[in-house]
Amino acid sequence: MSTYQEFIQQNEDHDGIRCSWNLWPSSRLEATRLVVPVSCLYTPLKERPDLPPVQYEPVLCSRANCKAVLNPLCQVDFRAKIWACNFCFQRNSFPPSYAGISEVNQPAELMPQFSTIEYIVQRGPPTPLIFLYVVDTCLEEEDLQALKESLQMSLSLLPPNALVGLITFGRMIQIHELSCEGMAKSFVFRGTKELTPKQIQEMLGLMKPATSGQQGKPLAPHDAAASCRFLQPVQAVDMNLTDLLGELQRDPWPVPQGKRPLRSTGIALSIAIGLLEGTFPNTGARVMLFTGGPPTQGPGMVVGDELKTPIRSWHDIQKDNARHLKKATKYYEALANRAAVNGHSVDIYACALDQTGLLEMKCLSNLTGGHIVMGDSFNTSLFKQTFQRVFSKDYNGEFRMAFGGTLEVKTSRELKVSGAIGPCVSLNTKGPCVSDNEMGVGGTCQWKICSLTPATTLALYFEVVNQHNAPVPQGGRGAIQFVTQYQHSNTQRRIRVTTIARNWADAQSQIQHIESSFDQEASAVLMARLGVFKAESEEGPDVLRWLDRQLIRLFMFHLRRSPFLQVFNNSPDESSYYRHHFVRQDLTQSLIMIQPILYSYSFYGPPEPVLLDSSSILPDRILLMDTFFQLVIYHGEVRIKCLYYESGAPILTDDVSLQVFMDHLKKLAVSSSA
Structure with a gap:
């Protein structure tokens, strides 16, 4: 047993x-x-x-x-070739192809090991993988060069029959035609004018031309896909696209002193989603957005172009002083729902020292299963290695x-x-x-x-x-x-x-x-997910009160102080990033997020896990903390180096420590009123 x-x-x-x-x-x-x-x-x-x-x-x-599927829990009469559904108890006949089954000749789905x-x-016909790159050109030269190299590298990782497309944007949006030889050709759109999906598809030639007295009609998906010059097989355009990426220049529009570049992220995404809607509806596809700053013009703008006006903070949001927040969020939610209906996912790779509008745009990835990567620069090993991992392969050599x-x-x-x-x-x-x-x-x-x-x-x-x-x-x-x-x-x-x-x-x-x-581990993660879900839609104090009622029973002390529920010292973009990852990771990674792992290394024995508390900081110890998002190493006094602790200086926090919490918990457990 x-x-x-x-x-x-x-x-x-x-x-x-x-x-x-x-x-x-x-x-x-x-x-x-x-x-x-x-x-x-x-x-x-x-x-x-x-x-x-x-x-x-x-x-x-x-x-x-x-319509439940035949499974090992169903009752089967092998002689009469009948099975009883274990959900609704309906008696069903096996199809003719199962005529030869018996107790010693069972199909896999009836065997216990195939639960x-x-x-x-x-x-149906096989459908290709589709990758549509949407690239911000309002980047510093060094950042743009690094991003171009990463994109060129990614082409070598794609299957030869995968379809690929390129949209670049700054003040204007360009959809690059990939099928033409010897010359660069693109369709240019204004970054301030909102277009309907139908208008986008008409302009890109994805609809039948209008006849007198009639409106243009969408091409059949197969015809639209075949005639699409903007999504082409990698093997056909590899050299062209590599050269095109290499020749990409920074957005040519001058940026006056004290201003932000004009970035039309909202329209660029709308065009990308409209292009896929018109060519490959209900087919798997990735829109991959690479952005180095906030949307500053047109639908979906998050902040104006004046640098003296800072991008919204949690304080602004709580005071209802975030001018563009609601309108931008509503705009990106509508785009996210359009993408989700057709099975298209949206990745956001946001690298900048300031915020980039992840709070408003997060629904694009959260609703479609896309990735969110946040960093300081595209020219870092962190971004380059993370982007490569998107294309990692399994034991069969196929994409994960x-x-x-x-x-x-x-x-x-x-x-x-x-x-x-x-x-x-x-x-x-x-x-x-x-x-x-x-x-x-x-x-x-x-x-x-x-x-x-x-x-x-x-x-x-x-x-x-x-x-x-x-x-x-x-x-x-x-x-x-x-x-x-x-x-x-x-x-x-x-x-x-x-x-x-x-x-x-x-x-x-x-x-x-x-x-x-x-199962305490699973329960901690399941309740934490409920807390994070509530935090996205309810007032912060209300969520913390709800969590406090569960806290003693489930012992999730660190969740209360985590960036998933606490917004103190985090920007709205950072909070969106942390929550995005928490609601999709598996149990082991989620547990590390809820309670980071702290290991102590010494000269006196093997490494050992220690309490996640300042009391674990000792002069002759090396500490390694894994928070899922970061690895932090502390070198003790004996090793001279120190990351986050000055010898003899107390560490002060805005909340009770774990040790105080534990002591209080013990008192509660033995008191008559507990």
């Missing part, structure tokens, strides 16, 4: 699942008494070298409002990226799904398993995930709906099925299905069993 810890680890390795509780309370009343709801962290594309995809399509339940299985869908994903969750009748938190948008799919009690992005059982990596992790929250006076039969199990459809980086359509089950338990007679099934 394995321990719960072994069971939990096995489920994470095998299915990419970590549940807050591994025994579920059998009634709504008992579930509401738990601090942490029934919930889980799910990594849809967790790497499994031992999970080769099968070359056929899944068998679905025939009930119209179920997660991946199918290759043979339908997938596109155009949808996640559907199915539950047994005692459960309903309350919502999801992660890089996703709702598909507004109602059904019998959708809860009215929303947590995160709720009111649906399906979500769109435009871009995924093997580390992309969603938090999913559930509601136990079984009534207290209608107990689950002894030995009953609740089940959840996750169905992820996506475009693999090798252009195949795939479906990954994970089906899990947990036993129901009576909280009155089996409370010790429920307690022992508690």
Whole structure:
């Protein structure tokens, strides 16, 4: 009999699942008494070298409002060739291709070791990967040169049949035509005029010309893609594009003293999204924005061009003194939703010493699964290495990226799904398993995930709906099925299905069993995600009060002081960056963010983890702290060097220390009023 810890680890390795509780309370009343709801962290594309995809399509339940996928938990009558759905109990006949199955000749999806299985869908033509570079030319010469070299390097990492495009912008926006030989040709747009998707597509020749008395009509996607001069296969334009990138110049418009350059980021993104809408709707694509400063003109501007007017701070936002904030945010949210509808993701690579408008633009990446990278300069090893990692490959030599994903969750009748938190948008799919009690992005059982990596992790929250006076039969199990459809980086359509089950338990007679099934690590991350989600939409003090009510029970001391909830000493852009990463990383990385790891090295023994407190700073110790975002090394007095500590100088903070918190917690635990 394995321990719960072994069971939990096995489920994470095998299915990419970590549940807050591994025994579920059998009634709504008992579930509401738990601090942490029934919930889980799910990594849809967790790497499994031992999970080769099968070359056929899944068998679905025939009930119209179920459509669950055949799985190892279903009851099967091999003689009658019938299977019973474990979600709705519908009896289904196997398709003719399963005529030869028997107890000793079972398909993979009925075997217990295939609780997660991946199918290759043979339908439809393969679709290429698409990368559309959107490049800010209002950069310092050194920065622009470094960025050009990184972009040229990235071309060598793309598959030869991948489609690539280039848009550059400053005061004006240029869409570069890549198919013409011997001469540079581009379409130029004003950076101040907002254009509808239809206008963009007409100007770029992606619509049939208007006839007398009629408006122009969109070309069929295949025709539009074939006639598009702006997105071409890498193998056809590699040399042209390499030369074009090498010849890029800084934005030619002069910038008077005391002014910011005029940067039309909003229109550049609108054109990029409009171009992809008109050529490759519902196909995986990446818009990759490289920017070195805030949008300063046109729709989506974040700050004016006067340097004496600083970009908004948290203080300005709290005082409702951020003039462009609401309008810019609304503009980028509309663009993000357009991209998400078509399965296109938007990356933001923002490198500048000041803010670049990430707060207003974050929805572009948060809703579409795109990356956000923030740095001081494009001419740093940090940016160059991070950008290279975007194109890293797996054990099969294929990109660790997938596109155009949808996640559907199915539950047994005692459960309903309350919502999801992660890089996703709702598909507004109602059904019998959708809860009215929303947590995160709720009111649906399906979500769109435009871009995924093997580390992309969603938090999913559930509601136990079984009534207290209608107990689950002894030995009953609740089940959840996750169905992820996506475009693999090798252009195949795939479906990954994970089906899990947990036993129901009576909280009155089996409370010790429920307690022992508690996964503290997963619960800390799941509750932290709720806190970060609330912090994006609710007042800061209200979120901290909510967290304080959970704090003692879950011991998440460092989360309260983290940049995910505290905005003190962080710019709005930095807060957006930290929150973006937290709501998509897997459990291990999320735990490091919540409570950074501190190791102590000495001459007297091996390295050891120590308390994340100033009391761990000793003169004969070297400390290494990993916060996920930074590695900090402290050299003790004996080694002379010191990063963040002066010998004998106390470290003062604006909050109680961990040691004081622990002492207070001990007093509370033994007091009669606790």
